[in-house]
Amino acid sequence: MVRLGLVGSPNSGKTTLFNALTGLRARVGNYPGVTVERREGDAKIDGHALRVIDLPGTYSLSPLSPDEAVVSRVVNGEIPGVSPPDGLVVTVDACTIERSLALVAQALALGLPACVVVTMVDELHARGGELNLARLSSALGVPVVGVVGHRGVGLGELRRLLPHPEAWSRPPVPPPLAREDRRAWVESVLSAALVRRAGRSAVTEAIDRVVLHPLLGSLLFALVMVFFFQLIFAWATPAMDAIDAAIAALSSGARGVLPAGIVADFVADGVIAGVGSVIVFLPQILLLFTLLYFLEDVGYMARAAFVVDRLMGRIGLEGRAFVALLSSYACAVPGIMATRTIPSATQRLVTMLVAPLMTCSARLPVYALLIGAFVPAKQVLGPLGLQGLTLLGLYLLGALGAFAAAAILGRTLVKADAMPFYLELPPYRMPPAKLVLSQVWGAASRFLRRAGTIILAVSILLWVLLNFPRSEAPAGLDEARASAWAIEHSAGGRIGHALEPVLEPLGFDWKIGIGLVASLAAREVIVATLAQIYAATGDDDSSLREALANDRDPETGEKIYTPATVAALLVFFVFALQCMSTIATLARETNSWRWPAFAFLYLLLLAYGASFAAHRIVGALSA
Amino acid sequence: MPPYLRIGSEAVKTPPETTLDQLPVGESAAVAGVEASAEMAQRLEDLGFVPGTRVTVRRRAPLGDPRVYELRGSQLCLRDSEARAVKVARG
Numbered sequence: 001m002v003r004l005g006l007v008g009s010p011n012s013g014k015t016t017l018f019n020a021l022t023g024l025r026a027r028v029g030n031y032p033g034v035t036v037e038r039r040e041g042d043a044k045i046d047g048h049a050l051r052v053i054d055l056p057g058t059y060s061l062s063p064l065s066p067d068e069a070v071v072s073r074v075v076n077g078e079i080p081g082v083s084p085p086d087g088l089v090v091t092v093d094a095c096t097i098e099r100s101l102a103l104v105a106q107a108l109a110l111g112l113p114a115c116v117v118v119t120m121v122d123e124l125h126a127r128g129g130e131l132n133l134a135r136l137s138s139a140l141g142v143p144v145v146g147v148v149g150h151r152g153v154g155l156g157e158l159r160r161l162l163p164h165p166e167a168w169s170r171p172p173v174p175p176p177l178a179r180e181d182r183r184a185w186v187e188s189v190l191s192a193a194l195v196r197r198a199g200r201s202a203v204t205e206a207i208d209r210v211v212l213h214p215l216l217g218s219l220l221f222a223l224v225m226v227f228f229f230q231l232i233f234a235w236a237t238p239a240m241d242a243i244d245a246a247i248a249a250l251s252s253g254a255r256g257v258l259p260a261g262i263v264a265d266f267v268a269d270g271v272i273a274g275v276g277s278v279i280v281f282l283p284q285i286l287l288l289f290t291l292l293y294f295l296e297d298v299g300y301m302a303r304a305a306f307v308v309d310r311l312m313g314r315i316g317l318e319g320r321a322f323v324a325l326l327s328s329y330a331c332a333v334p335g336i337m338a339t340r341t342i343p344s345a346t347q348r349l350v351t352m353l354v355a356p357l358m359t360c361s362a363r364l365p366v367y368a369l370l371i372g373a374f375v376p377a378k379q380v381l382g383p384l385g386l387q388g389l390t391l392l393g394l395y396l397l398g399a400l401g402a403f404a405a406a407a408i409l410g411r412t413l414v415k416a417d418a419m420p421f422y423l424e425l426p427p428y429r430m431p432p433a434k435l436v437l438s439q440v441w442g443a444a445s446r447f448l449r450r451a452g453t454i455i456l457a458v459s460i461l462l463w464v465l466l467n468f469p470r471s472e473a474p475a476g477l478d479e480a481r482a483s484a485w486a487i488e489h490s491a492g493g494r495i496g497h498a499l500e501p502v503l504e505p506l507g508f509d510w511k512i513g514i515g516l517v518a519s520l521a522a523r524e525v526i527v528a529t530l531a532q533i534y535a536a537t538g539d540d541d542s543s544l545r546e547a548l549a550n551d552r553d554p555e556t557g558e559k560i561y562t563p564a565t566v567a568a569l570l571v572f573f574v575f576a577l578q579c580m581s582t583i584a585t586l587a588r589e590t591n592s593w594r595w596p597a598f599a600f601l602y603l604l605l606l607a608y609g610a611s612f613a614a615h616r617i618v619g620a621l622s623a
Numbered sequence: 624m625p626p627y628l629r630i631g632s633e634a635v636k637t638p639p640e641t642t643l644d645q646l647p648v649g650e651s652a653a654v655a656g657v658e659a660s661a662e663m664a665q666r667l668e669d670l671g672f673v674p675g676t677r678v679t680v681r682r683r684a685p686l687g688d689p690r691v692y693e694l695r696g697s698q699l700c701l702r703d704s705e706a707r708a709v710k711v712a713r714g
Contacts, residue, residue: 059666060666060669212682420701424698425691426697
């Protein structure tokens with residue numbers, strides 16, 4: 001089988017070409033030891049089997065980032081188990097050929113058979129430019145094909161060429177590598193082939209007059225971000241509710257079919273609920289990535305990053321981190337996945353590590369329960385109520401924590417790479433729907449296959465912890481009390497008891513301890529777990545609120561939920577990373593367990609410290 | 624007064640050198656060189672900041688930094704901290 005490596009700078013039409021050649025049948029994996037995605041696809045041309053390797057977009061083969069390092073390691077055959085390709089296909093955007101020839105020079109200097117695919121030739125002509133492809137080919141010494149990828153122009157010629165890299169013409173002398181000589185080489189190729197350079201794109205200029213206008217551009221940015229937020233926060237909710245309802249129906253359906261007992265419990269509460277906790281993320285992921293990839297491919301995301309870069313720079317991050325952090329307000333899982341658009345590995349890692357601090361929607365049920373039960377609903381400052389202000393304070397605390405953590409992590413722990421900040425503002429282009437959808441599907445299927453399996457395994461494990469060992473509840477208890485008794489005597493209940501000495505300085509008792517263990521599945525699970533422990537019945541929170549408010553220490557007779565304890569618990573939820581889905585996504589996106597372990601521990605320490613401080617301060621104030 | 628007319632000396636027509644971040648919006652200049660760490664200098668060159676290349680400052684972000692530069696058929700934005708590494712000759 002002939003293996004071809006696809007090399008090109010970002011926005012050079014590389015992905016469109018990959019899709020056109022392989023027909024969307026990409027296999028996606030990771031290169032060993034790095035977070036860089038590995039994309040390969042097969043094509044059959046005239047009976048020849050071809051494998052196309054889509055290498056990460058790069059401006060240079062002298063790498064500054066892990067992504068770029070992969071390109072140079074693959075083409076040099078330095079990755080164990082990955083043999084070097086039989087030929088290189090270098091994509092070049094016709095409109096930016098003046099810049100792109102430096103990369104072409106580096107690629108040709110490798111000595112592998114190579115051909116150059118010039119994309120966007122239609123756009124070049126529309127902008128008044130002219131490039132002589134025949135002369136480009138003779139100046140470079142390799143085959144050159146001009147294509148318009150999404151319209152299929154030039155693909156026939158390319159298909160005839162690709163299966164035979166051994167027959168491609170080779171430059172008599174490879175392009176020079178020394179910088180000065182390479183510049184001269186680039187200039188000589190340009191003078192031979194570039195008849196007229198492209199003028200500015202009138203459409204792009206007109207749009208940018210609004211999009212990059214200091215005032216209008218900022219307003220548009222705010223609007224787009226509100227739209228993003230709405231999309232995953234509110235508009236994904238009906239689909240998520242529908243999935244929840246379907247899972248609940250499936251679960252009770254299983255109970256109807258299976259004989260009551262341990263197997264029915266396992267299938268209904270362990271497996272079906274576990275699968276549900278995976279696919280409930282799909283609406284958010286699909287919506288977020290459709291919008292994200294569309295705006296990226298259209299050319300807006302680079303402009304949005306440009307508009308907001310200065311603000312993000314203050315906390316040591318860059319403009320492209322904004323969308324990831326904003327999305328994390330809905331859920332850290334799509335937020336962390338959205339960091340893929342950040343080219344610097346350092347910036348990406350720091351953004352992923354702080355994303356869980358943004359107040360996600362899973363914290364809301366917990367906040368609602370505790371604020372509803374313990375914060376008096378009185379008016380302060382005119383129309384503002386104390387309950388609303390408390391909620392706002394929790395949001396702000398999370399955001400401040402994220403900013404502080406980003407500033408600190410960026411300077412200390414994570415070793416900075418040498419990547420300078422730069423953004424290319426590509427011309428606006430309407431991406432083919434297929435291109436956007438194939439990327440969206442890629443993101444969703446990766447989540448299902450990689451993070452989904454971990455989430456399912458952990459949710460089953462937690463179910464086992466909270467249901468085993470089984471012991472017979474004393475006779476005479478009603479159903480709710482028997483269930484409370486069972487959870488207290490489960491392994492999870494014992495862990496809750498065992499944690500009590502550690503949690504005591506925060507004012508938490510063993511019941512909260514069990515809740516915290518269960519909330520590792522997802523934060524909001526603590527509400528259902530507390531309801532089970534307190535044998536609360538009824539559909540709304542009111543009986544649970546009452547039970548919490550009236551709970552007293554059996555020895556001292558004092559209330560468990562003092563203002564200090566409530567404050568400590570709220571603050572704990574602001575900081576702690578109690579979410580296996582986030583942990584699984586971090587593991588998959590960083591391709592290691594080191595960073596999720598680090599994130600879990602630093603957020604746990606932060607949560608414990610801040611919670612302890614809150615307990616002391618509120619305790620002193622309310623004494 | 625044009626910058627090359629200096630009091631007490633004859634008019635010298637060598638255009639003054641400055642750094643890219645100092646160039647006002649709307650003006651263009653020719654790249655004279657890049658002074659930065661080896662990696663950054665190389666990356667700026669990969670992006671097209673090669674001596675002799677004409678660069679035009681197109682826009683600035685709402686908060687002043689970064690700015691958009693047009694060179695070699697593409698629009699690139701750099702922060703002032705990076706643009707400072709690019710020496711340019713006006714005129």
